[in-house]
Amino acid sequence: MSGDTSAAAASSAADHDGVVGPGTPLLEVRDLAVEFRTPEGNVRAVDGLSYRVAAGRTLAVVGESGSGKSVSSLAVMGLLPDTARVTHGEVLLAGEDLLSLSRREHRRRCGERIAMVFQDALAALNPVHTVGYQLTEALRRRRGMSRRDAGRRAVELLDLVGVPNARGRVKDYPHQFSGGMRQRVMIATALALDPDVLIADEPTTALDVTVQAQVLRLLAEIQAERRMGLVLITHDLGVVAGMADDVTVMYAGRVVERAPVRDTFGAPAHPYTRALLHSIPSSGAGGDGEGRRLPVIPGRPPSPAALPTGCAFHPRCDTARDVCRTDPPPLEAVAVDRASACHFAAEVLASHDVPPPVEHEEAAHD
Ligand SMILES: Nc1ncnc2c1ncn2[C@@H]1O[C@H](COP(=O)(O)OP(=O)(O)OP(=O)(O)O)[C@@H](O)[C@H]1O
Ligand code: SF4
Ligand SMILES: [Mg+2]
Structure with a gap:
């Protein structure tokens, strides 16, 4: 863990909203919300996402299927389908809000400065x-x-x-x-x-383990050489441990934790992150690569069309209490550069519940 973990230290930090990432951000997403129009009404797929990426830094975005990782990236790129719209927020590229531009201008600006690698190249x-x-x-x-x-x-x-x-x-x-x-x-x-910024949305999911490692190494090398900002969306916590500086954990469209990777992986400040880290398969498991993907925790993530009341994670949380079923927890700073959306984040952090170490899946071994 780096630095003082007290809330007092957190509130005195310059970056009091807990948006991590040192250096001047190349890309900054602020309080982004995206809704889909569906026959059942409007459904909010992304709700209040914020992050920053600076030159030469890698931000990992993790979360179970349906948590809003791809939809938020498409919103950043101006590539949302017609049934979706951004209802709130800003996407600042070198300080300019892309969402204030026409769709055409937005895409043109992205074409100049931001690129995206999609999961399915074909x-x-x-x-x-x-x-x-x-x-x-x-x-x-x-x-x-x-x-x-x-x-x-x-x-x-x-x-x-x-x-x-x-x-x-x-x-x-x-x-x-x-x-x-x-x-x-x-x-x-x-x-x-x-590009100044590359958004890679599960760039290696479809590949076998050896090729995954080669492609990741390539990405890491090119990023270091060009000092790109990299937003790496992945299910693979080993890749996060091996490649990312900072991590944003999403659940049901919202950020539940964000922090420097070494801090979160050493001592998570949210029960969801803790559950993910505790259910990582032990070293050597998953020789086919599946074992290193985002581990399964009991229960299923909710549909954004039917979110539970209070904290959306409460039906699956082993430490839920009454307040969790009624009051949504805000995302708040819990330490320097760290934020968590849990009523009991300080307790979770102070419990020093150290998860098993994540085997680094460095792009270096192939
Ligand atoms: N075309 C669509 N129409 C309606 N809802 C959609 C549409 N596309 C996505 N959604 C909703 O947005 C939510 C977020 O989807 P998104 O694709 O961003 O998930 P994800 O985190 O990228 O998941 P995965 O890990 O499976 O790629 C989903 O739960 C889904 O309900
Ligand atoms: S707010 Fe309550 S239900 Fe949600 S993660 Fe924290 S303890 Fe669990
Ligand atoms: Mg996706």
Whole structure:
């Protein structure tokens, strides 16, 4: 644990709202809320999400399926479907609120500075164009490069992400690449315009363990070299331990804990984080990679259309009390750079309930 964990120390910290991440933020999300229009009425999928990412830092966003990780990223990128809308919040890119712009301008700004790697490269790449065309098209349109220069840069990018025989493969179509190579192509496409921030939404979920490690190592190397801010959405707590500086834990659309990774993993300040860390499979389990994914804790996360009253986690929380069933806990600072949304966060933190260590899944071992 770093620093003083007392609430007094927390309130005197400059960053009293608990939004972690030192350095001037490249990207800052403030109090973001997203709703979907459904036949049953409006459903809030993201509620009050805030985070910051500075140059060269990695923020991991974790949470069970349906917690709002992808929807919030699509909102940041201006890519929400027509049935969704941002009802609150700001997305500040170098201080400019992208949500105040037209959708077209929003996407244009993102195209210049933020890139996203999606979970499913095959779905994200256009099947009817060669990967070379997909790389050069962005360079020609956005950077005004000549066909020849863009072609040369496309080969360099494929080379950078470790596609063998890049010069030859630039003429291939996405389906001609293996899963791991497609993911590399996707990363090359994301890096083409030299973004300041990369949002990687489960970039390796579809890959086998060895290839996962290679792709993660690649991401880590490129990030360090270019000093990009990286938002890494993952189910894999080993990857969080190995790659991230800070972590935001989401539950049912809300942030329940955020902190520097080493602090949270050493002593969580929210029962949900604690449950996740305690249910991590022991070392060596899950040889197929599944064992390192977000562990299963008893019960299911709620649908955003039917949230429990009070604390949304209360039906699954082993320390819930009466107040938890009626009063939603606000996200509050519990220590320097740390915040938790639990009525009893100080108790959880003070219990020194040390979870078993998370085996670091460093991008280095493949
Ligand atoms: N098109 C949609 N229409 C209505 N609700 C949606 C739609 N897409 C997402 N949602 C709702 O938004 C919530 C958040 O979805 P999101 O895709 O962000 O989850 P996630 O955290 O990325 O999950 P996963 O780990 O499975 O990728 C979901 O619970 C779902 O109910
Ligand atoms: S507020 Fe109550 S139910 Fe929610 S996490 Fe804390 S102790 Fe558990
Ligand atoms: Mg998702």
